[in-house]
Amino acid sequence: MDATNARNGALNAMRKGHAVRIVFHGKQNAIIRGPASVGSLSIHSAADPQKIGPGTSASIAPFTRLRELELMHHWCTKTCHSFTVKLTDVFQSHAVKEALKHEYLADSLLALTSLHIASETSDPVVAASYVNTALQYQNNAVPTFRAALQNVTQSNCDAIFTSSILTMACSIVSPLLPAGDNDKAKSPTESILLLYDFVNGISSVVDISRQWLESGPYRVIFRSSSQREVEPLRESEALPAIIQLMNLNNTVTGIANSPLHQTYECAIGQLKKCFGEDKHSAVTWLAMAGEDFTNQLQKREPMALLIFMYWGVLLDKLDEMWWAKYSGRKIVEELSENLRGYGNEWEEATRWAKIQVGL
Structure with missing residues (x-):
C-alpha cells in the first residue's frame, strides 16, 4: 500500500x-x-501488535x-x-x-x-x-x-x-x-x-x-491564570496589524451588524486576546473563533483565510510546540500565495505575516 x-x-x-x-x-x-x-x-x-513477553524478544x-x-x-x-x-x-x-x-x-x-x-x-x-x-x-x-x-x-x-x-x-x-x-x-x-x-x-x-x-x-x-505563569505575546507589537484586520472586515463585509461581520469580528477579537494573554491559549483559538468561522474557512472565503493566516503567525511563536510552529509557518507560506491580487491593503497585511514568520 x-x-x-x-x-x-x-x-x-x-x-x-x-x-x-x-x-x-x-x-x-x-x-x-x-x-x-x-x-x-x-x-x-x-x-x-500484541504484547510481547520476555521470552519472545527474538521475534522482534x-x-x-x-x-x-x-x-x-x-x-x-x-x-x-x-x-x-x-x-x-x-x-x-x-x-x-x-x-x-x-x-x-x-x-x-x-x-x-x-x-x-x-x-x-x-x-x-x-x-x-x-x-x-x-x-x-x-x-x-x-x-x-x-x-x-x-x-x-x-x-x-x-x-x-x-x-x-x-x-x-x-x-x-x-x-x-x-x-x-x-x-x-x-x-x-x-x-x-x-x-x-x-x-x-x-x-x-x-x-x-x-x-x-x-x-x-x-x-x-x-490551575487558574492567577496561579500559573503566563507568557504574553506582546499584544502592542501586533495591535496595528489587528486593527488593519478589523478595518478590512468593515470594508469586506460592509454592514457592521451582519452575521458574517460579527463572525469575523469575534474571530479577530479572540485573536487579539491571544496575542495579549498566555501564548499557549493560541492553540485553542480556532475553537474559540467558532463553527461559523470554521465554515467560512472551509469555503476558503478570502477574509476568513486572512484572519487564519494571522493565526499562523501566532502558532509560529510557539517555539517549544514544534508541531504548532511548523504548521503555523506552513499556513502563512500557503495563504500568502493564495491571497495575492486583492489590493494594496491585503498585500500589506500579507507582507506583515510573512515578515513575522521569517519568509
Whole structure:
C-alpha cells in the first residue's frame, strides 16, 4: 500500500461517526466518536501488535528494536518538550509509565516522536521513512484507543488524555510531511482545520475526568491564570496589524451588524486576546473563533483565510510546540500565495505575516 492510502487509513479510521454517548461527544477523531464504519486497518506495525513477553524478544526485527530505542531516546530528550514547560516532566516520566500499561498511548507517543524526527530531517528519503513509521503507529493505536474510550475510568483517564493530545498533534502535522516520492503534502489549511474538532474533543475528555485529572500529574493544567505563569505575546507589537484586520472586515463585509461581520469580528477579537494573554491559549483559538468561522474557512472565503493566516503567525511563536510552529509557518507560506491580487491593503497585511514568520 502506498503512503497516501496509509495516511488516509490512519486518519479515516478516526473520522466522525456515531456518537459514543456513554463516554462523550465531539467530532473527527476516535477520541470523540466511534467511526460509523471503520473497516479493517490498512497497515500494521512492524512489531507484533500484541504484547510481547520476555521470552519472545527474538521475534522482534532488529530494525524495529533499534528504531524504537532511538524514538524513546528522542522522546525523553526532545519530543517530551513539545507542549509546555510545565508539562515536560509529566510527558517525560509519567506519560512513559502510562504507555507501559496502555498500548495505544505507546503507539501515539512513538508516532509523534517519529514525526518530530521527520520534521527535522533534511534528507527526504530518511524523513519519509520516519513518516511511514509514524503512520504505522497511528494506525495501530486506533482500535485499542477506541476500545478504551468506551470506559473512561480513574485508572485510564491519564492515558486517554495524553493520547488525545498526542493524536491531535500527529493528525495536524503528519499530512504536512510527504511519506515518499508519490505522496504529496496536504494543504496546511485543510490539515490544521482538524484542530477545531480535536480541541472540542479534548474538552469532552476533560468534562468526564476532570476530578481525576485535577488530582493527578496533570493538575498544573487546571490551575487558574492567577496561579500559573503566563507568557504574553506582546499584544502592542501586533495591535496595528489587528486593527488593519478589523478595518478590512468593515470594508469586506460592509454592514457592521451582519452575521458574517460579527463572525469575523469575534474571530479577530479572540485573536487579539491571544496575542495579549498566555501564548499557549493560541492553540485553542480556532475553537474559540467558532463553527461559523470554521465554515467560512472551509469555503476558503478570502477574509476568513486572512484572519487564519494571522493565526499562523501566532502558532509560529510557539517555539517549544514544534508541531504548532511548523504548521503555523506552513499556513502563512500557503495563504500568502493564495491571497495575492486583492489590493494594496491585503498585500500589506500579507507582507506583515510573512515578515513575522521569517519568509
